[in-house]
Amino acid sequence: MFVLVNLKAYDCDAVAIAEAAAEVATDADARIAVAPQAVDLAAVAETGVETFAQHVSPNGHGSHTGSTLADAVAQYADGTLLNHSERRLRLADIDASIEAAHDAGLETVVCANNPEQIAAVTALGPDAVAVEPPELIGTGVSVASADPDIVEGAVAAAGDVDPSVDVFCGAGISTGDDVLAARDLDARGVLLASGVAKADDPRAALEALVAGL
Template identity: 40%
Template sequence: MKPVIIVNFKTYASATGEGAVALAKTCERVAEERDADIRVAVQAADIYRVASAVSLPVYAEHVDPIEPGRHTGYILPEDVKEAGAVGTLLNHSEHPIDMETLARTVKDCNETGLKFIICAPDAEKGSIVAQFLPEFVAVEPPELISGDVSVSEAEPELIEEAAKKIPAPLLVGAGIHDGDDVQVAMELGAKGVLLASGVTKADDPEDVLNDLLDLDDTN
């Protein structure tokens, strides 16, 4: 089984504006060469330019549960859909929302036709948000995000627990940086990974992406 690789561009300078386009094109090139499922989550202001430049699935990093009207500064689900996004991340540890807000946002995403990936810090919370029937639940221990030690290395038992408890396709993230991390995650029940700095801050993102895809044939 091939992993799903979702690269979260966050607000890294290397993945903003024209940098976002360049990195997305690198992701697309690797996806085409390796017949891989690579997707990108980008800032709202970059969705249109990235979606216009590549054929990869493009996700927003967040949307708000609002309707068109008087909501200055919020992110309208219909707008990111119109800009070319196929879905959005929700409840990332860097942009958490309460359950009531999450429920309203999910409702708006469903009505708009946006897929959604809900992030959770652990298996317990992941099993709770799975009730919203997301495309994926992405489990990321906050203390490991953007660190040098991956969840696959530090907390493999968390991945195994999440795979057992969460009744939705599972992604894992936090510190993911190479194919060994992906291999462990897949063997323990994940469908793929959500990562950011491992790619966005890499000296050679293409090499990193290829490494992420170098798994044993038995997996």
């Protein structure tokens, strides 16, 4: 199981969380990555934790102001989220961003709302897809518990299109039980945010997440 922690634009200490994540990953022999804002990618990567961007531009080098290029991200990061529900992309831009990310050597995890959209993004050839029903994001109610049909539907939908694409489970993940429930539904990873980034003790939250693996 892959635990991908999206720090969003939370008022948190990205480097401290990254250090904790790096240590918990080593201690538990688990795969944990941290996705900070673009500005913080260098400092987060410096901790040794697996580092993801929250987004990369579909553009290549050129006259683009205010973009975050895959090539620039790849100086520090290992992968990138794409099409998060808070940063929805046009279909053609998801396609181009996946290609730009892969050309730069970045792993791609593309978010979508439901099994139909999961099938759609799977067809674009990412490394993984993450199903996040928008109505559960930030609720603390895990999609794996509240709506297992969506996770199973996403796993089936992605498998029909391309069985080599992993399915992650997002929205409402906050406990170790949520992670195990996701695994039981054949998800290969979880995507979470506030459960770690806004925790009083992010290290304890991370340890709890991977304890059962």
